Amino acid sequence: MLKNLVSIKDLHKDKILLILMQADYFSKGYRWQPDNQTFIANLFFEPSTRTKSSFEMAERKLGLEVIPFEAGSSSVLKGETLYDTVRTLESLGVDAVVIRHEEDEYYRHLIGKVNIPVINAGDGCGQHPTQSLLDLFTIQQEFGSFEGLKIGIVGDIRHSRVARSDTEALRKLGANVFYSGPKEWFDQDFLYSGEFAAIDDLIPEVDVLMLLRIQHERHNEHTTFSTEEYHELYGLTVEREKRMKPGSIIMHPAPVNRGVEIDDRLVECRRSRIFKQMENGVYVRMAVLKEVLEGRMANEAADQKWQYSL
Template sequence: MTMTASAMKEHSLLGLKDLSASEIGSILDRAAYWESRSEKVIPVLKDRFVANMFFENSTRTRFSFEMAEKRLGAQVLNFAAAVSSVEKGESIYDTVRTLESMGIDAGVIRLKPVGVLAELASRISVPLVNAGDGNNEHPTQALLDLYTMKKHFGELKGLKVSIIGDIKHSRVARSNLWALQAMGAEVKLCAPESMQAPELGRYAPYVPMDEALCADVVMMLRVQLERHAEGLLKSPDQYRLQYGLTEERAAKLAPHVIIMHPAPVNRNVEIDDAVVEHPQSRIFTQMANGVPIRMAVMERALK
């Protein structure tokens, strides 16, 4: 049974930019339901096949999706591009079409090139879930971030959130910006000039580091050390001194502030080693929250 295009759109999750506050809220509520269940496996998707198609490496995101899918009883196919025919020149489209023709019911996909996902979704007849596409969006990461904030503060409306680091290359920053604003939070951005995305300045102001730390949530982004070669990062030490969440800066945060990071963390670059497991840090809580969020997203894709 093929889905209509509009039903497909409702089941796919390509990004958060066009999602309404009520849709975001319903995913967060459903995640809370899944988190409250004590059973490890609740087989609501027991006859469904899901392919995790990772054309870009990611250990945590893939394991988190796989854990969510298996907890819902789905049959899971894992596909990593590094060991696949994509390396031999098969296109991403051909790979996804191949898995679709074998009978998958949904695909989770992560890829580097921007714009490919929307094109794929328009040509494939199963729901697709974006597990990160280029520097465009990473919707499930932002949803688990919002879930973490909502659990801690009770409400997202009016929350002051600062996103600090390499905004230019960050899909996490973009998905969080769209979702937080939809939910009525106030977002500020902070980045060295070479790491700013000027087009986002229309939506949220860029502020200096000391102002960014006056927030309810301080979200540090991973410094992509591979961009070192582009000259964006003069040196990790220099970055830490100007934009890192050092122990000194963490000590000055108001007691109610929580520290977040999408991980993996470059310890002692964007965040000091001792701050990763600081009492105000929610970094490992975020990882735990990824599973119920992805359960909610996969259930939405396949129900």
């Protein structure tokens, strides 16, 4: 059971492994649905196909009622705070909310203040815990265990929610994390034990090559190279793929900039788990939703016990 899921930091290693185990069950056709009609709302204040649709699929597979919420036509336009929006949904009878928001740690306005679980689907440059969990699940599917695995993360480390969340989780589970990409995008304050390496040194060493998306929307101003140059200097070219370790895999959180982070011809190559990651995202989100809804049901039962004992 889980009260909320806002950051991978909050999750003990055992809890992570439990979620991955449940995701594995769901991937094999295991079914779980709450006993009563259960309502959920997905509040996406930033554009998203993948994550939003993935949550929607997970929710429908669990038999949940998904209440539509369009940030663009909501009272947020009238200046309503996020707290008031979520309290409103809680008052209407919504049982849990999934939120993506551009503000770092937006969830501080909610946790301990609203009475329904919050699942973080991405906060500013902060966390994206279900993305981490699906990455972990994909790696576990491939290698069984994390102990001693070498993971290379390449790209805009500093601004990436994925780099941040994944690093914390992978280290917790015993993997070694290395970074590459433009040096100016690697933050010295990014205080993890992982080392920075040149892409060509990294390529033959890692079990998992995790490419990050170049987020044009985030830093047009301080890029000093074209997309072609990026591909040549830091991207996964056809030549580099040939030098990868036997049995190693390629991952990317998507959407992919084809021909930039990775050569167009490699997106669906034998090593690529990019579309597998998307499939796995649904199972992982089912597992998280189950944990959170079971936590809520236990919580409500506890509340009731308390009321009756007066």
